[in-house]
Amino acid sequence: MADLNRTEIKSFWEKASTGSDGSFGSHSDPNVEGLENWFVLKYGLGRTRPRALLDVGCGKGERTRFLSSFVREMTLGIDYSPGMIRLAKRKETEKLRFQTADILQRPRLDVRPDIIVSCRFLINLGTEKNVLLALDFLGTLLGKGGRLVFLEASVQGHNRLNKLRRELGLPDIKTAWYNINLDERRIEGRLNKKFELVSKTRFGLYYLLTRGIYPGSIRPAEPDPRSRLNHVARQLQIEAGVGTLEQFGRHYCAVFRKR
Numbered sequence: 001m002a003d004l005n006r007t008e009i010k011s012f013w014e015k016a017s018t019g020s021d022g023s024f025g026s027h028s029d030p031n032v033e034g035l036e037n038w039f040v041l042k043y044g045l046g047r048t049r050p051r052a053l054l055d056v057g058c059g060k061g062e063r064t065r066f067l068s069s070f071v072r073e074m075t076l077g078i079d080y081s082p083g084m085i086r087l088a089k090r091k092e093t094e095k096l097r098f099q100t101a102d103i104l105q106r107p108r109l110d111v112r113p114d115i116i117v118s119c120r121f122l123i124n125l126g127t128e129k130n131v132l133l134a135l136d137f138l139g140t141l142l143g144k145g146g147r148l149v150f151l152e153a154s155v156q157g158h159n160r161l162n163k164l165r166r167e168l169g170l171p172d173i174k175t176a177w178y179n180i181n182l183d184e185r186r187i188e189g190r191l192n193k194k195f196e197l198v199s200k201t202r203f204g205l206y207y208l209l210t211r212g213i214y215p216g217s218i219r220p221a222e223p224d225p226r227s228r229l230n231h232v233a234r235q236l237q238i239e240a241g242v243g244t245l246e247q248f249g250r251h252y253c254a255v256f257r258k259r
Contacts, residue, residue, distance in 0.1 A: 004126040004127065004177070004178065004180060005126065006125070006126040006130070008178075009124055009126055009178045010080060010081060012178050013059075013079075013081045013083075013084060013124070013178075014081050014082070014083045014084075016084075017060070017081055017083030017084045017086070017087055018083065027120070028225055029210075029225035029230065030225070030226065031206070031210075031225070031226075031230045031231060031233070031234040032203070032206075032251070033063075034234055035203050035206060035234055035237060035238070035251075036063075036119060036151045036251075036253070037063070037066065038238055039149075039151065039201065039253045040067065040117060040149055040151070041070065043149075043198070043199040043201075043242070043253075043255050044115065044117065044147060044149035044255050045070055045115070049070055049071065049072050050070075050071055050072065050113075050114045050115040050147075051071070051072050051073050051074075051114050052071065052072075052073055052074045052075070052076070052111050052112060052113045052114055052115075053067055053068070053070075053071045053074075053075045053076070053113055053114075053115050053116075053117065054075075054076050054077075054078070054109065054111060054113035054115070054116045054117070054141065055067060055075065055076070055077040055078070055116075055117045055119070056078055056103060056116060056117070056118050056121045056134075056138070057078075057079055057118065057119065057120065057121025057122075057124065058077030058078060058079050058084070058088060058098065059079055059081075059084050059088070060084055060087045060088050061077050061084075061087065061088030061089075061091045061098055062091075063117075063119060064077035064088065064091075064096070064098070065091045065096060067117065068093075068095060068096045071095070073095065074095055074096075074097065074111050075095060075096050075097070075111075076097050076098070076099060076109060076110055076111040076113070077096075077097070077098045077099075078098070078099050078100070078101040078103075078107075078109065079098075079100065079101075080100065080101065080102040080103075081100075082100050085098050085099065085100045097110060097111075103134045103137055103138070104125070104130055104133055104134060104137075106137050109141070112141070112143075113141060113142065113146070114142065114143065114145070114146045114147070115146065115147045115148075115149065116138055116141065116142065116146070116147070116148050116149065117149045117151070118138070118148070118149065118150050118151065118152065119151040119152075120151060120152060120153070120179075121152075122134060122135075122150070122152050122182060123152050123153050123179040123180055123181065123182060124178060124179060125180070126180065127180070128180070128183070128186065131180075131182065131187070132186070132190050135187070135190055135191060136190075139191070139194055139195070139258070142258045143258065144258055144259065145257060145258060146257070146258045147198075147255055147256065147257050147258075148191075148195065148255070148256040148257075148258070149253075149254070149255050149256075150187075150252060150253060150254045150255075150256075151251070151253050152182050152251070152252040152253070153175075153179065153181045153182060153250060153251060153252055154181060154182060154184055154202055154249070154250055154251065154252035155181035155182060155183050155184070156183070156184055156185075157202040157204075157207075157246075157247070157248070157249050157250040157251065157252065158173070158175065158181045158250040160247050160248060161173065161207055161211060161212070161248055161249070161250045164208075164212050164248060165211065165212060165215075165216075168212060168215075168216035169216065169219065170212075170215055170216055170219065173211065173250070181250075182252055184252060187252075188254075191256055194258060194259055195256035195257060195258050195259060196256065196257050196259060197254060197255075197256055198255040198256065198257050199242060199254065199255040200242065200253065200254040200255075201242035201243070201246060201249070201251070201253045201254075202246045202247075202248070202249025202250065202251050202252060202253070203237055203249040203251045203253070204244060204245040204246035204247060204248045204249035205233070205236060205237045205240050205244045205245045205248075205249075206233050206234060206236070206237040206249065207248050207249040207250060207251070208245050208248040208249075209229070209233040209236070210223070210225075210229065210230050210233050211248075211250075212248065214227070214229050214230075214233075
């Protein structure tokens with residue numbers, strides 16, 4: 001896992017805060033964002049409505065606002081980019097707040113959550129050491145039974161998907177310069193003393209169809225992430241749930257419950 005400069009990463013997101021306000025986040029494939037939200041609601045929240053939710057790396061706050069409608073009392077979104085938080089604060093309500101905070105500085109937060117959502121946040125921390133430090137701090141914020149929900153990226157899944165793409169004559173998918181892929185074994189090894197793994201998926205069926213079969217069948221034409229096929233693949237992934245063809249997915253979505 002390569003070490004990245006956090007100052008440069010933060011500067012990138014500060015510049016991004018001056019751009020247009022997207023739907024939920026910065027992912028180029030809106031169907032992936034839809035799958036992330038589906039996973040949080042079905043496997044993270046389940047049939048419960050948490051009292052308080054913390055969204056770490058909330059960006060402009062669109063997903064935070066969406067999740068807040070499923071929370072009973074308070075939702076807090078935090079981000080280390082002041083520019084992102086300025087945009088997010090336009091969405092504040094009595095039960096939805098935003099705060100500039102850097103997890104690696106172990107900040108004092110305005111909420112005691114019983115669920116924490118990390119959506120493409122850990123992959124922006126630059127180094128594995130920073131990721132593990134962030135996990136240690138997030139673990140202290142949750143009480144017994146509290147849930148930690150990841151929507152991140154897997155190094156194992158990334159490598160297997162690229163192996164498949166090479167077999168189909170496709171180029172490797174490159175990781176954005178400001179991201180790192182997470183080693184699932186290291187993450188789960190760090191958490192397993194205090195947390196139990198409840199659910200996990202890589203969206204394997206979706207990635208097989210949209211990053212393998214679809215582009216392989218139309219090459220050298222470029223696939224369209226907003227295509228009808230991607231939409232159908234998203235619906236198929238939801239119908240299949242977790243556990244189907246997981247080896248081909250490069251996401252790392254997991255729910256951990258504190259012991």
